[in-house]
Amino acid sequence: MAKHASGLTEEQLAGYDACSLDGECVTPSYEVFRGYRTRHTLDEFLEMAISLNAIHPDEYLTDMLLKPHEVIGALADEGDQLNNATPVYFFPDTGVYAAAVSETRVLDAWLCWPCYPANW
Numbered sequence: 001m002a003k004h005a006s007g008l009t010e011e012q013l014a015g016y017d018a019c020s021l022d023g024e025c026v027t028p029s030y031e032v033f034r035g036y037r038t039r040h041t042l043d044e045f046l047e048m049a050i051s052l053n054a055i056h057p058d059e060y061l062t063d064m065l066l067k068p069h070e071v072i073g074a075l076a077d078e079g080d081q082l083n084n085a086t087p088v089y090f091f092p093d094t095g096v097y098a099a100a101v102s103e104t105r106v107l108d109a110w111l112c113w114p115c116y117p118a119n120w
Contacts, residue, residue, distance in 0.1 A: 001097045001109055002046055004072040004090060008111075013037070016095040016111035023115030030114035037111070049113035057100030060108075064091055064098070075099050075107075094118055 021035045037045040053060070070092075074085035088099040095111030110117050 019112035033114040049109040
C-alpha cells in the first residue's frame with residue numbers, strides 16, 4: 001500500500017485530505033485525527049489508517065468491485081504460491097485500499113481517514 005500511495009498525485013492526495021478534514025468522522029473521539037496525513041509521513045498515516053474489519057469480504061467488496069479499481073499487489077502467507085495470494089485492491093474514487101484476509105475479515109485503509117470515504 002505504501003509504495004502505491006507514494007505514487008499518487010498531489011491532486012489525488014489533496015482530494016482525500018479534503019475529505020479527511022471536512023467529511024463525516026467515523027466517531028466523535030476521532031475528530032482529533034482530522035487531516036492526520038497532512039501532519040505526518042505517509043507511512044505513519046497508513047499505520048494509523050489500516051483497520052481489520054469483522055465483515056464478510058463479499059459484503060464489503062462486491063459493490064466496490066463494480067466501480068473503477070486496480071489490483072496493486074497481493075498478500076500471501078509464507079510458502080503460498082502467487083496464484084493463492086489474496087489481491088490488494090485500490091479504489092481511486094474513494095481512496096480505499098482493501099484485501100479479503102479471511103472468510104470473515106477485510107483489511108482496509110482509507111486515505112480520507114478518520115472520515116468515511118466519499119459516497120460511503
